[in-house]
Amino acid sequence: MSETLGDRAVATGRMVAGVSSMHFLKLVEQHQNIGFWSCEVESGLSSASLGVFKLLLIDPTENFSLAAMIALLHPQDRGLNDDLWEKVKAGTPSHRTFRIIRHDRSVRWVESMIEVLLDRDGKPTRALGMLVDITEQHELRQSLELCQERYRVLVRSVARMEWRTDQRGRPQFNSAWTAITGQTETDATNEGWLNAVHPDDRHRTIRLWREAHDLQATFSASFRLARVSGQYDWFHVRAVPMMRNDRSVVEWVGVLLQQDEFNLVPRDEAVEADFINARQIRAARASLNWTLEELSSRSGVSVSSIRRIEGEAQHVTRKSSLEALRKAFEKQGIEFTRNDSGRCSIAFIAD
Structure with missing residues (x-):
């Protein structure tokens, strides 16, 4: 007769039941920096596994007590955790994270979890605790938080705002956008953010964004943006797709820069009377029948720059x-x- 899944489960249960829980405890403590302890609430009599003595760096021949563990708490964490024993006596479970200073003066971050067993009358009888050394995880988290803060400080130093979209290109709302444009989250959804862009720049801006999104390429554009005051200022935006190993897009990350803060002007628009745009350059070069090389020679601007x-x-x-x-x-x-409408043109100056 073939063995059923139920038969295997029963057999496995008997096998596990035949092994002392101490074997499992030893296995866990050998592979993890973890320890377990138990304490009678009325007498305060405590016991602990070898993992606790190892974690706290105390002599296994000494008696373990919750008070001895509390005595190892870092001074800055002690006041927040002096109530551990009071919580136990009240029958209240606790989950804390704190630092301990071991006898060799090393500092470790510890996660403490305590459950309290009650008798039939609801009176606390025994506390069961687990200690886990989480120093490496805590330091890694601190390192990541420091990297994130450095990134935020850098972005704030060069950009008016950072912005993100999901993998489909839908912007995640940013309160900095409201501070700049006055648009609310509702105003900016479903490409509503385009309403803050100057009408003459909208078509080009959305075209470039859609092209970059479809090609999973860098998005770069300059446009005039309406401020809360109603005044239009020139801004430059750049964004790149964040990708997984399989080249699928996770999200888009970008920055918004105010151009006059960087002494820059848009490539294809005349911002001031002294500056010219791409259309005027092409028209002027054609009128003079100049090659790229000749214009480069006369202006000192490289051929590659003129071409771009x-x-x-x-x-x-x-x-x-x-x-x-x-x-x-x-x-x-x-x-x-x-002219008054902002349309640019060229003309030969009469002799």
């Missing part, structure tokens, strides 16, 4: 480069103008 500028790649260009190009054209009689 004319391609309207959405990142920012230094003012010095745009000014050098403008001056090179003006020496040949080209004038750059912008």
Whole structure:
């Protein structure tokens, strides 16, 4: 007759039942920095496993007591945990994390869990405790928190805000966005954030974002953004996809920079009368029949930089480069103008 799953379970139960719990306790303590203790509430008589003596670095020949453990507490944690014994006598379980100072002066972080057994009348009779050394986990958590704080400080020093989206590109609301634009979370959802972007910049901005999202490429764009006051200021935004090993996107992480704080202007827009945009550069070069190499020679701007500028790649260009190009054209009689509606054009200056 074949053995059923139930038969195996019963046989396994008998086998486990035939092993002393001390064997399991020893196995756990050999592989984990953990210990167990027990204490009679009325008499205070206590006992502990070898794991406790090892964790606390106390002599196994000494009697263990909850008071002796409390005496090892770090001074800064002692006041918060002086009530451990009172909790036991009240029949209240506890779960604490604290530091201990061992006899060799080493400091360890310990997680303490205490359960209290009650008699039929609900009176506490015995406390059962477990101590776990969590020093490595605590130090790792502190290290991660320090790294995160360094990241936040760095972002705050260079950007107006950090922003994130989920893997589908849906923005996670950020209160800093409200501080800048006045938009609430409801206003910004479902691409509502675009309403804060200048109407002339919206189509280009959303096109670039969707292209970057579809290609899982870096998103980079410059646009005018409405402040709470109603004034438009130039901002630059960059974001990159965070990916798993299989190249699937986990989320997008980006920053929003105010451009005038970095002496930068957008590549494809004229911000001031002294600066020119990509369309004007292409038109002026065509009017003069200049090659990229000739414009580079006359302006001092590299060919690769001019090519990127004319391609309207959405990142920012230094003012010095745009000014050098403008001056090179003006020496040949080209004038750059912008009418009241903001539309830019070029013209030859009459002799």
